[in-house]
Amino acid sequence: EAGVAQSPRYKIIEKRQSVAFWCNPISGHATLYWYQQILGQGPKLLIQFQNNGVVDDSQLPKDRFSAERLKGVDSTLKIQPAKLEDSAVYLCASSLVPGVRHEKLFFGSGTQLSVL
Amino acid sequence: ELKVEQNPLFLSMQEGKNYTIYCNYSTTSDRLYWYRQDPGKSLESLFVLLSNGAVKQEGRLMASLDTKARLSTLHITAAVHDLSATYFCAVGYGGSQGNLIFGKGTKLSVKP
Numbered sequence A: 001e002a003g004v005a006q007s008p009r010y011k012i013i014e015k016r017q018s019v020a021f022w023c024n025p026i027s028g029h030a031t032l033y034w035y036q037q038i039l040g041q042g043p044k045l046l047i048q049f050q051n052n053g054v055v056d057d058s059q060l061p062k063d064r065f066s067a068e069r070l071k072g073v074d075s076t077l078k079i080q081p082a083k084l085e086d087s088a089v090y091l092c093a094s095s096l097v098p099g100v101r102h103e104k105l106f107f108g109s110g111t112q113l114s115v116l
Numbered sequence B: 001e002l003k004v005e006q007n008p009l010f011l012s013m014q015e016g017k018n019y020t021i022y023c024n025y026s027t028t029s030d031r032l033y034w035y036r037q038d039p040g041k042s043l044e045s046l047f048v049l050l051s052n053g054a055v056k057q058e059g060r061l062m063a064s065l066d067t068k069a070r071l072s073t074l075h076i077t078a079a080v081h082d083l084s085a086t087y088f089c090a091v092g093y094g095g096s097q098g099n100l101i102f103g104k105g106t107k108l109s110v111k112p
Helices: none
Strands: A005-007 A010-013 A019-024 A031-037 A044-050 A053-056 A065-068 A075-079 A088-095 A111-115 B004-007 B010-014 B019-025 B032-037 B043-049 B055-058 B061-066 B071-076 B085-092 B100-102 B106-111
Touching: A005 A088, A010 A019, A019 A088, A019 A111, A031 A075, A044 A065, A044 A075, A075 A088, B004 B085, B010 B019, B019 B032, B019 B085, B032 B061, B032 B071, B043 B055, B043 B061, B071 B085
Parallel strands: A010 A111, B010 B106
Antiparallel strands: A005 A019, A019 A075, A031 A044, A031 A088, A044 A053, A065 A075, A088 A111, B004 B019, B019 B071, B032 B043, B032 B085, B055 B061, B061 B071, B085 B100, B085 B106
16 A cells, blocks of 8 residues: 655755645545644644644644645645744644544655755 | 653553553543554554453553553553554544544653
8 A cells, every 4th residue: 555645855045935735645535734833843733734724733834835636636735935943844644534633644754844 | 632641652662572552532432443664664552441340452562451540551561672663542522433542652762
């Protein structure tokens, strides 16, 4: 079974530039998540989709971050404009069964963003 | 506000020794996870614990949950080098599957 795919693997940009990350979840997984993992910390949920609808985006800084999952499959996360404090690893995860709170999450390898 | 604290944050062990990682959390939750992360790799789910007294074991790792004390432990038995990784606990909150508060992680290094 193929895992959660993310690209690019690394990205270096200057502050105030824009950047986009892509995620393709495991086939058939209804729920997709984006997490931000700052160095030395655990991941923090940014947004959760169920199919192509947003379930929770309460921790997404909406003034600069946006995300979409138009066809209910792959997803993009965008930052515009980037700030120094956005330097982090951005993890995508997916899960199969919606509505089951203890459902197992499968994580991708992440995109490491450095903002200079 | 839910807070999750892990300790120790760094752990250097010798092969063959036993040790325990602790995960304390501040408010009631209905689920607790343990994850493993190798450098540059994705988070791998190890255990999910749902009820007081729950114990799960996989190989040299055993996780337990005490909901009254708001404490989970990850016990390592007879450590081997392959267990070197960062281990995170994560506690669920709210109704959404992805609403997890992660600890800062315990970086485990097992030396021969």
